[in-house]
Amino acid sequence: MEVVEVFHMNEGNGDTSYANNSVGQKNVILRTKPTTEEAITDLYNSLCPETISIADLGCSSGPNTFLVVFDIIRAVEKLRKITGTHSPEYVVHLSDLPSNDFNSIFRSLPRYVEDFKKEMGDGFGDCFFAGVGGSFYGRLFPSKTLHFVHSSNSLHWLSQIPKGLEENKGNIRIATSSPPSVIKAYYEQFERDFLTFLKARSEELVTGGRMVLYFSGRKSEIHNPIHDVLNIWTLLAKCLKDLVTKGLVEEEKLNSFNIPIYAASLKEVKMVVEKEGSFSINVLEGFTYDFSESVKDGKAITNSVRALVESLVVNHFGRGVIDQVFNKYEEMIGECMAEFVKEEFINIVSLTKI
């Protein structure tokens, strides 16, 4: 299965949409704001472009899409007011996979922009918004046309399910019982994808251009124990096994289901950046984020997971089982909330195109 063909966050603004279930990701964006501001400030001070071209990769749809972009522009406006220079023109590329809900973004754009222009006041430069559908594991923009690339909560998604996961039976991603061959297959897919990502951006960014990326990672070099305790993914695996027990899904079908996610360590990220060779590293750090600060109850956690992976579950098992899977999820999370691990490690990477 080509992830890039079917994967998308839940569209619209219903109960299980990404727009209404992304407070956790929003809080990660807010935590990483100082790094983003520092990078855009350095960029503006060093290049001072008349037109700033910004790309948000994996923009999804909903309030987070605008939050990121307006924070970047706000930082530039603050600076140019201090230095007494006129406002640059802004070109903002909102990019995600083709099946992303771009319609929702562009329907709500005029309202958001109008409010933002009022906030920015007189003298604010023109802003041009473009939607770019395509995978960030490939070229999306012409050569040397971007000044600033931002990507939040997205780069842990791989371009495809790694090959060679036949021995990962009973798991839906890397777990304690996964043999070394499975860990290797996941890592190699991550390395290939991240190299491709960096190579594409290195061609699109101007020299001195900046890139701020943050995505799920792992704190230690080993893959355990965090991935095998009760967390959002192991609980999903249990719900899918319940379908097998009830005879609704063939065991073989479950065994061939794996989530295309890899949580890289900071060391692995550094290794790939250095191997690709087009970027210098300004920031490479991480923090532990407790998502129970944002999503308090079982229903909210269930809807957040559903907003993320419904497209993958439906693609593999069919639409017929989806309510059953997530009803079970909500029921089970209610029973095990106390042991449920709500922490995630986030990698923050800030780079400059050499």
Ligand SMILES: C[S@@+](CC[C@H](N)C(=O)[O-])C[C@H]1O[C@@H](n2cnc3c(N)ncnc32)[C@H](O)[C@@H]1O
């Ligand atoms: C969890 S959402 C993050 C959305 C938003 N950036 C935020 O922080 O709330 C992850 C996004 O990454 C996108 N994504 C995953 N793989 C991608 C790829 N190969 N190319 C472009 N976008 C991708 C998904 O479609 C999804 O919209």
